[in-house]
Amino acid sequence: MTEHADTVLELKEVSQAYDRQLVVRELSLSLRQGEIGCLLGASGCGKTTVLRIIAGFEPLLKGCVRLNGTTVSSPHMSLPPAKRKIGMVFQDYALFPHLSIIENVGFGLRGLSHKECKQRTHQALELVGLHAEHDKYPHEISGGQQQRVALARALAPRPQLLLMDEPFSNLDVALRERLSMEVRDILKENGTTALFVTHNQHEAFAVADRIGVMQNGEIQQWDSGYNLYHQPLDQRIAEFIGEGALISGVVKDRQRVETCLGYLHGHFNTIYPAGSNVKLLIRPEDIVHTEDSPITAEVVRRNFRGANVLYNLRLDNGERVQALVPSHCEHQPGERIGIQPDVRHLVLFDNN
């Protein structure tokens, strides 16, 4: 992670502990102007703590946090949250129930003329498409609207950086998907640099440019969604992101692996010497259903998903793979179906 002129946020080897237990371990990351970053991980992995350290709500044990080149947090000093020019969307939005929507949005505007204030609040409300509701109170609008008010309130003072803590977790599934894309559009349109945390990888993929997979207070991999899916750095990330299965194989040369699905060709993620025993990641879309294929597998379970069906298959040697098959092909558990591997990225891990 090299520093660029337009780096907005930089964390250098940040550590934090509660009751002598490290919750964040030497974590480093950086975001450039206009980038949307995401910390993805199960609850308790320390992702929210990172956000709270950046906001200035938590002290840190080691390392430092820099905003546009200025150190705002280190073990010796901490700039008060009020002076950091950071916006934050809280998990429960923390809208002020005693203020109307427009008063909520205008809350953080200070030192501006009355006219400018008004203009900025209206701009922010228009950005999130809630201009019509500005006179209402938080309890009078829906959850999705509250989420957008929280976003408008955080954006109105034009922060250097926007933080969002599980911003979609309080919404129902359909709304979550729609809003996450809307939020990305709004942030991109506004050119906002943002960092958010979530436990939901679909949200991370939908919104973020860069995603950090967090486990035990560490970022395991800081990468684009595409690379996390197709080039996971280790087996845990491979299992955490997306669906799929691991099958065993033997490396033949620098391009080929022998498995029970036959020889698989492709680009290796890591170089293994010939003859190594490895595990190979097979994603559901790597298995193509072909009626007259010589390779067959037994259907163990089927999961109908509308456009396609996810089959759980047992191979001849007892290993399992998953296959994503267009839903007009209908097979029942117990049936044998023909399959064909179509693997482009060979993701190999040690077999131990």
Added chain:
Amino acid sequence: MAAPQLLKPSGWQLVTGLVAILVIVPLSVLLLAWLDPAWDIWQHLQQTMLSLLLLNSLKLLLGVGTGTLLLGVSLAWLTGACDFPGRKLFSWALLLPLAMPTYVLAFVFLGLFDFSGPVQTFLRGWLGSGFRLPDIRSAWGVILVMSLALYPYVYLLARNAFRTQGKRGLEAAEILGCSPLRGFFRVVFPMARPWIAGGMTLVLMETMADFGAVSIFNYDTFTTAIYKAWFGFFSLPAAAQLSSVLVLLVFVFIIAEQRVKSRMRYTQSRLTVRAERIVLHGWPRYLACCYALAVLLIAFLLPTLQLFAWTLDIFREEFDQRYLQLLGHSLGLGVAAALLISTVALLLAYAGRRHRDRLTGFLVRIATLGYALPGTVLAVGIFIPLAGLDNMLIDLSRAQFGIEMPPLLQGTIVIMLLAYMIRFMAAGFKPIDSAMHRVTGNIDEASRLMGLRGPKLLFRVHLPMLRGGIFTALTLTFVDVMKEMPITLMTRPFGWDTLAVKIFELTSEGEWERAALPALTLLLTGLIPIILLMRGAEK
């Protein structure tokens, strides 16, 4: 829908209507006095004391309002939103002053802070014999005592508000550019405002209704004036006129309370994440601890200690047949009233469940409105119509049958029990009604599907589900009646002295020590609902 129901009201609605009438009658008797004002009395009142009473009441309301606001909000925020050593202990211990009737705290303070009392004696020994504390028998003294006795109402409601808010409110304000202090006044306090206001209206109602503490301090307010007019000058009309003024004030508070309650409903936060506390570090945490301890000491621990000390001194002389008789009266009245109130409250709750129309809801609200009426006002308001009824019956029997009939109601405990019922109906109704809300229609249907009907449904499903609520109602009303002073004092039949009445008599002669035994008894009784409250909070 509504029309046929109106034409043919059910038994439930009749009961509710009857209880509502019981509340309306004393109110309207007093308000009707305005239609035919007794000018001579008014002129006399105006010349002698009306302006003084108004000024005194205003001073008291303002002073106690400010005192309870400062104490209640600061303690509620510290124990609700923050964390410091001893926080868990203090968060319930700070409710203990609720156990002490204001009149008990009042006379203990007089005893403690009098010139010859232990505090001043101690301070003189420390600072020299010329040392004087400001006189406790003053407006400041009453305000101090009542603030210490009543702050728990604000504390209790506001603490829940601060507890659900945690540190989020402050954090949200801070990230939007507020300093912590600014954030407190712009966000933390306003977010809790409906609950604080709810507690404040309760405090102000209690302040206005208080009779015992102000009479011990010889601080004239409407309640003491009503008592004096009736029992000092034997002028029931003057008492009624004074009561009517107080009734007007009561209406102001009722309206204010309704508005506050509707705001509370709207601003309830949808809490999904557990609110985290602000952990205090360094010297503020010890300061918080010392402050909470100081309030607890002054408002509860020291007065309780003093009561124990006095009781030990006089126990031999005072613990006698006479005391046991007073205790018997207090317990008997408490139990009788608690049973009556809880039964009627149960009927009201069923009426509200059966009939969800607006009329029944309105009648239930009227029926439970008596808590807002000061005991002195209620005593006058209920005595006048019942005495009138009695006299009418006597006249009637004399004219029609030539029989000299003794009064039926006057001089019996019926008047007293009715007054208790009106005044404490809300205390009994609330817990039963909230238990009733858990007995949903689906529960009835589920029971019916399993073959339970009629009495079986009542005894195997409803009553077990309502048991907790009924128990709370019985306890709360029992304790309230035990501690009640003005109604008992003004409507008791001859010979029906209670512990509270005894305290009034002894303290009006300055016999603090002798009043300690009955006061301690009431204090221990008052601890019961607080233990209930704590157990409820832990669940």
